[in-house]
Every structure is written in structure tokens, then in C-alpha cells.
Amino acid sequence: MKIPSREQIEALSRRYPTGTTVELIDMDNCQAPPAGTLGKIFGVDSMGSVLVKWDNGSMLSLIPGVDSFRIVKVA
Numbered sequence: 754m755k756i757p758s759r760e761q762i763e764a765l766s767r768r769y770p771t772g773t774t775v776e777l778i779d780m781d782n783c784q785a786p787p788a789g790t791l792g793k794i795f796g797v798d799s800m801g802s803v804l805v806k807w808d809n810g811s812m813l814s815l816i817p818g819v820d821s822f823r824i825v826k827v828a
Contacts, residue, residue: 757801765817766797772828775805778821786811791825 757765769775773794777786786792792807802814815822 757799762797762799762801765801765803769794769797769803769817769824770828771795774825774828775803775815775822776825777807777815778823780813780815780820780822782813784811784813786813794828 771794775792775794777788777790777792779788780786786807786809790807790809790811792805792811794803794805796804798804798814802816804812804814806812
């Protein structure tokens with residue numbers, strides 16, 4: 754796995770700002786919330802994962818380009 758540059762992390766943070774609501778479409782993870790679950794972004798970590806607090810109580814991160822999700826409402 755390639756470590757993203759500071760510039761790439763900053764770009765992801767601008768694209769996925771804190772407070773933005775997302776909807777999960779698909780995630781290949783046995784702990785993933787069900788498709789259609791909504792959540793709020795609370796940051797982007799140093800590996801480029803989008804940190805999400807899901808409405809079902811889960812706090813599983815999204816990986817852009819791997820997981821399928823859509824932005825519902827930008828903060």
C-alpha cells in the first residue's frame with residue numbers, strides 16, 4: 754500500500770469535509786454496516802481513509818476508490 758502525500762491527504766480532506774453525510778453503497782468488509790446506511794464524516798486519516806461515524810453506531814472508515822459510497826449532503 755502506497756502512503757499518500759500530504760497534498761493528497763489535504764485534497765481528500767477538501768473533497769470529504771468534516772460533517773458531510775455519506776451513504777454506504779458497498780463495502781467488502783464483514784463488519785460493514787448494511788448498504789443504505791448513512792453516516793457523518795469526522796475526518797481523513799494519514800493513510801487517506803475517510804473516517805465515518807455511521808448512524809447504526811459503527812465507526813468503520815471508508816477507503817475512496819475501494820469502497821462504494823455517495824455524498825448525500827456536504828457540510
